Amino acid sequence: MRVLLLGGTAEARALAAELNPDVTVVSSLAGRVPDPALPVGAVRIGGFGGVDGLRRWLRDEGVDAVVDATHPFAARITANAARACREEELPHVVLARPAWPPGDAIVVGSDVEAANVVARNHYARVFLTTGRSGSAAFAGVDAWFLIRAVTAPDDVELPPRHHLLLSRGPYRYADERKLLEEHRIDALVTKNSGGDMTRDKVTAAEDLGIPVIMVQRPGLPDDVRAVPTVADAAAWVRAL
Known part of the structure; x- marks a missing residue:
């Protein structure tokens, strides 16, 4: 076979x-x-x-x-x-x-909608984990972004103020919580990828009272x- x-x-x-x-x-x-x-x-x-x-x-x-x-x-x-x-x-x-249950997350249908939510709520320090191609939607948003991706975005316009963090999961709760605290993150943007490898960032944000903007699959x-x-x-x- x-x-x-x-x-x-x-x-x-x-x-x-x-x-x-x-x-x-x-x-x-x-x-x-x-x-x-x-x-x-x-x-x-x-x-x-x-x-x-x-x-x-x-x-x-x-x-x-x-x-x-x-x-x-x-x-x-x-x-x-x-x-x-x-x-x-x-x-x-x-x-x-299986998808993650959204909980109290702000559920949106696209990266563009997520960028609009960030701009509308005037979030200042955003943890952006939508993948390298998804970063382009946030290029015009007036905020500082911690952008995590496996590889650097190619030919994609990035927000003027950002730090690029290249890494590959799985990620663990203690490390995710420390990352959010050290960078003084006030909003998390993520895709609803499901699974256990990247779920802990959402849990850590929820525990810290950080708003989560979640792009539905x-x-x-x-x-x-x-x-x-x-x-x-x-x-x-x-x-x-």
């Missing part, structure tokens, strides 16, 4: 390890992050060329099923994979880690089957 695993997440790496060596897994990474954490087994890096390119690749490689374990905000590849699998009549599942395509855990995805593959 040959499975295409759309990855780049901790869950994707765990699933590749769980299925190895019983299933031939080809993990696909987008290639946007230099020196990515690699899963066990075969790996391909780069895009497919849209839906048609993905369909050709699936046929040429003799793929029997597709597991989409990409980031919850990787909406384009998720939509392309759903359509390609539907047209090729291939089994397909999305490993969608995009919905999944219609008629797509989704499972919440690595174990569920592995069971789905083995049941085919």
Whole structure:
């Protein structure tokens, strides 16, 4: 059996390890992050060329099923994979880690809406964790930003006053709380990525009474089957 695993997440790496060596897994990474954490087994890096390119690749490689374990905000590849699998009549599942409960967070639909909330409330020192591409929406906001990303933003306009913190999770509660306190943060902006690797920043902010602006994740395509855990995805593959 040959499975295409759309990855780049901790869950994707765990699933590749769980299925190895019983299933031939080809993990696909987008290639946007230099020196990515690699899963066990075969790996391909780069895009497919849209839906048609993905369909050709699936046929040429003799793929029997597709597991989409990409980031919850990787909406384009998720939509392309759903359509390609539907047209090729291939089994397909999305490993969608559960979203965080919003609690008292200010929930918004986009980075632009989050930037508007920051500007409207006159927050002065903002911890921005929406990824390197999401930083551009805040370029015109009059505030100081602590921007955390895995790699430096390329060709993206950043806020005039900022400090760029390059690091990769997981992050722990004590460190997140210390970071918020040391930088005198008065607002946290985050995407609702779900999972445990980055949740502690939200908990720390809540405990310190710091407002949280949370960008809600995009919905999944219609008629797509989704499972919440690595174990569920592995069971789905083995049941085919």
